Amino acid sequence: MRITANQKQEIASATLVKLDALASRRQVWQRDFFDKSNKGLYTLLSECLGMYYEIKGSSAEKVVLESIKATLESRGINVQSSTPVLTLIVKYVFNAERRRASSYSRALRVAAKEAVSVGNFADWVAKVGGIEEVASTKGITDETVKKRGQLDAKVAEVKQLLVTQLQHPLALVPKTALAHPADSAEYTLLIGKMLASGQTQVLSVVPGSSGAMIEQAIRKIAQELLNKVEEHIKEQAEIAAQAAVTEAANQAYFKEIA
Secondary structure, three states, rough: OOOOOOHHHHHHHHHHHHHHHHHHHHHEEEOOOOOOHHHHHHHHHHHHHHHHHHHHHOOHHHHHHHHHHHHHOOOOOOOOOOOOOOOOOHHHHOOOHHHHHHHHHHHHHHHHHHOOOOOOOOHHHHHHHHHHHHHHHOOOOHHHHHHHHHHHHHHHHHHHHHHHHOOOOOOOOOOOOOOOOOOOOOEEEEEEEEOOOOOEEEEEEEEEOHHHHHHHHHHHHHHHHHHHHHHHHHHHHHHHHHHHHHHHHHHHHHHHHH
C-alpha cells in the first residue's frame, strides 16, 4: 500500500526519535563503560543493525535518510550523497571520530551482507574475533565457513581438555585481594611474564575476568592449536615433495647410466 508524504515524514520523525534514544544510551555506555565492556558496544551496534534493517528498502527510506542527513549537517557533520546508510546510522548514534566510525560501519556492512540477525550479532562478532576482525573481512566465503567450523570444533575440544587438566593443573597460586569469581563462574584469567628459560612467572589474577574475555582466550588457544596442525601438515607436504624430487632425480640418474 502506498503511503502519503505526511506518513513518510511521520515515519522519519519516529526513526529519529529511536536514533536519539540509541545515541543517548551510547553516551551512557561511553561515559561509564567505554573500553570496559564489549557486551555494551555489541548491543549498541546490534541495534544500529536493526535500524538499518528497518530503514533499508522501506517505502519511506528516502525521506528517512534525508532527515538523518539534515540532522547530521545541523551538528556540523559533513555527509555525502553517496554515504552508505549504515555509515549515516553509525555517525548519528556514535558521533565517533572518522576511523572508529568507519570500523563500526564496515563491520555492520559485513553483518548485513551475511544477513546476521540482531539477536545473533553479539555472538557472531565474538566468534569472528571482534569488531576490528569483522571490519577487516570482505564477507563470508566457503573457506571462511570451513575455518569457522574447524575453529568451533577445536574450541569445544579445548574446553574438554581444560576440564581434564583440572586434575593436573600447571600450578596453584595463592588467593589475593584481586581474586573474585568471574561471571562465567568457572574460570578466571592470570597474567604472567615469560622467562628466557621458557618458564612463566604467574604474577596476578586479572580482576573481573568476564565470560567474554575467557571465551576469547579459549578461542585463541584453539586457533593456536589449529595453526600448529596446519604448520605440521605443511611441513609434511614439503618433506613429501622433496622426497618426490629426490626419487625422480635418482630414477633419471639410473636411466642415464643404464
